[in-house]
Amino acid sequence: MKLKFDGREKLMKPLQEAFREQKIAYFSMEIGLVNEIPTYSGGLGVLAGDTIKSSADLKLPLVAVTLLSKRGYFRQEITEEGKQMEHLVEWEPSKIMELLSTETKVKIQKREVSIKAWLYNVQSLTGGVVPILFLDTDVEGNLPEDKEITSFLYGGDERYRLKQEIVLGIGGARMLEALGLSIRKYHMNEGHSSLLTLELLKKYRMDIDRVRELCIFTTHTPVEAGHDKFSYDLVQEIMGEIVPLEALKKFGGHAERLNMTRLALNLSEFVNGVAKRHKDVSRALFPGYEIHSITNGIHSYTWTSQSFRELYDKYMPGWANEPELLVRVGGIPDEEIWHAHMEAKRVLIDYVNKMTNIGMDYDTLTLGFARRATGYKRTNLLFSDLEKLKKINKKGKMQIIFAGKAHPKDELGKRLIQEIFGYIRKLRDAIKIVYLEDYDMGLAARLIPGVDVWLNTPLRPLEASGTSGMKAAHNGVINFSVLDGWWVEGCVEGVTGWAIGPHPDEQLSTDEAKIRELDDLYNKLEYIIIPTFYQKRDEWIRMMEDSIGKIAYYFNSHRMMRRYVTEAYL
Numbered sequence: 001m002k003l004k005f006d007g008r009e010k011l012m013k014p015l016q017e018a019f020r021e022q023k024i025a026y027f028s029m030e031i032g033l034v035n036e037i038p039t040y041s042g043g044l045g046v047l048a049g050d051t052i053k054s055s056a057d058l059k060l061p062l063v064a065v066t067l068l069s070k071r072g073y074f075r076q077e078i079t080e081e082g083k084q085m086e087h088l089v090e091w092e093p094s095k096i097m098e099l100l101s102t103e104t105k106v107k108i109q110k111r112e113v114s115i116k117a118w119l120y121n122v123q124s125l126t127g128g129v130v131p132i133l134f135l136d137t138d139v140e141g142n143l144p145e146d147k148e149i150t151s152f153l154y155g156g157d158e159r160y161r162l163k164q165e166i167v168l169g170i171g172g173a174r175m176l177e178a179l180g181l182s183i184r185k186y187h188m189n190e191g192h193s194s195l196l197t198l199e200l201l202k203k204y205r206m207d208i209d210r211v212r213e214l215c216i217f218t219t220h221t222p223v224e225a226g227h228d229k230f231s232y233d234l235v236q237e238i239m240g241e242i243v244p245l246e247a248l249k250k251f252g253g254h255a256e257r258l259n260m261t262r263l264a265l266n267l268s269e270f271v272n273g274v275a276k277r278h279k280d281v282s283r284a285l286f287p288g289y290e291i292h293s294i295t296n297g298i299h300s301y302t303w304t305s306q307s308f309r310e311l312y313d314k315y316m317p318g319w320a321n322e323p324e325l326l327v328r329v330g331g332i333p334d335e336e337i338w339h340a341h342m343e344a345k346r347v348l349i350d351y352v353n354k355m356t357n358i359g360m361d362y363d364t365l366t367l368g369f370a371r372r373a374t375g376y377k378r379t380n381l382l383f384s385d386l387e388k389l390k391k392i393n394k395k396g397k398m399q400i401i402f403a404g405k406a407h408p409k410d411e412l413g414k415r416l417i418q419e420i421f422g423y424i425r426k427l428r429d430a431i432k433i434v435y436l437e438d439y440d441m442g443l444a445a446r447l448i449p450g451v452d453v454w455l456n457t458p459l460r461p462l463e464a465s466g467t468s469g470m471k472a473a474h475n476g477v478i479n480f481s482v483l484d485g486w487w488v489e490g491c492v493e494g495v496t497g498w499a500i501g502p503h504p505d506e507q508l509s510t511d512e513a514k515i516r517e518l519d520d521l522y523n524k525l526e527y528i529i530i531p532t533f534y535q536k537r538d539e540w541i542r543m544m545e546d547s548i549g550k551i552a553y554y555f556n557s558h559r560m561m562r563r564y565v566t567e568a569y570l
């Protein structure tokens with residue numbers, strides 16, 4: 001995908017054209033589009049970016065709304081002891097986006113706060129374009145503290161977060177209105193933007209049915225504690241009364257706090273989880289609501305490495321805009337699959353050896369694990385039994401690559417990184433293991449395609465979907481994962497990859513499940529994965545092909561967007 005931002009005309013034209021048709025407005029607190037725009041922290045943002053890219057490819061009438069996050073998330077440095085250091089990311093929106101002259105306002109703490117918007121067009125080679133509005137409160141006349149509202153992604157305290165959500169939801173809806181765009185649906189990607197429902201209630205004079213018809217809500221969080229909640233006192237103080245408090249409580253929950261997920265659930269006609277398993281979990285969490293599922297996907301072209309792009313171009317031309325074609329992977333000779341993989345592996349191993357002095361090689365079985373460093377992702381599970389790991393490594397050598405940032409306030413996540421550094425030291429003489437700094441989209445695009453096995457060991461049921469395994473599959477990298485999120489649908493044991501632990505239908509306690517998980521983790525490594533990799537290369541390549549032909553052809557954001565269109569947007 002070519003992203004163009006040369007000149008005002010190219011930027012403005014799509015927006016002008018947008019006036020002619022009714023748009024789907026897609027709201028997301030974070031959007032991960034390209035490495036140069038650091039307005040994302042992880043999977044949620046990358047999913048939003050992939051949603052937008054596929055929409056542009058498919059020429060869907062979408063306009064996206066997000067916050068500018070002028071100071072980005074953060075750049076991660078890790079000391080030799082494994083301590084995470086956080087640095088500001090400097091980027092200059094004016095170099096890649098166009099400032100629009102239209103402004104709007106929201107009321108925060110009884111003050112009028114002005115909001116401006118930067119326009120960035122995602123341009124597809126198909127000719128489709130999706131404009132993104134990056135909202136920015138750094139407007140002259142705003143108080144210094146108000147200017148900072150759109151500075152830090154997931155920064156500050158809950159007051160700061162509420163202000164951000166007012167700007168995103170209410171400010172975003174008003175900005176669309178001020179630009180004269182006509183909106184046919186409002187799609188909330190997670191509950192951060194659900195205050196927009198209040199703006200719509202106000203606009204349509206409390207016509208609840210009308211508002212519900214307009215709203216679509218995608219939930220991403222499978223635990224109660226993960227949903228944003230604000231005390232009604234705080235809401236009254238910061239936001240005032242957009243709608244009468246009694247009405248707000250009716251939709252946002254009668255307990256003392258406004259639950260952003262409930263607000264969206266109550267005022268959206270279509271609600272979905274991001275995998276079938278996640279739908280079941282969400283229904284249990286919120287009984288009484290009709291919750292559908294549209295399983296996530298990734299933007300195939302973005303996440304396919306150069307060598308596989310060339311291979312697919314040769315054997316399945318048109319695959320990037322029609323990823324279903326990947327089902328025909330069987331027509332590619334095995335040697336060429338292996339060759340493309342070794343090319344991606346070389347790129348990664350060269351990078352690892354350049355960034356560290358570990359001295360990894362191209363032929364050793366390489367495991368990868370990279371994602372946000374946070375408790376439920378259990379980055380440390382593989383190290384539960386170090387002696388066992390050493391013993392397994394004697395059956396066939398392994399090397400392991402880790403990466404991932406911890407949220408600056410997630411002390412557990414930071415300790416997890418330190419813990420991994422400890423294991424790396426302890427195993428130094430036996431197994432080569434590195435933890436790469438500053439995991440972002442650029443590193444993900446290099447890391448995931450370059451390993452042989454992609455490992456994922458989340459604590460069930462906390463992985464709502466997960467998407468990095470889909471990126472792996474697009475590159476013939478075989479998944480070895482806990483049966484949670486998308487993998488419950490993607491895993492055919494021994495065909496598309498391997499499962500770690502029990503199927504969700506088995507009702508086990510967390511402790512019982514963990515025993516099974518560790519058994520699978522170590523036994524499958526020792527008795528299946530290592531022997532297959534080193535002694536049955538044909539079988540290995542068949543599984544690589546099945547990852548492409550049975551996973552990638554389906555778990556892509558083109559299929560996902562077609563589902564949103566037919567099930568939610570139309």
Ligand SMILES: *Cc1c(COP(=O)(O)O)cnc(C)c1O
Pocket residue numbers: 041042043044046370371372439440441444445465466467468469471
């Ligand atoms: C794809 C991606 C994620 C999501 O990974 P999961 O393993 O699904 O959590 C997070 N961060 C980055 C930078 C990514 O590219």
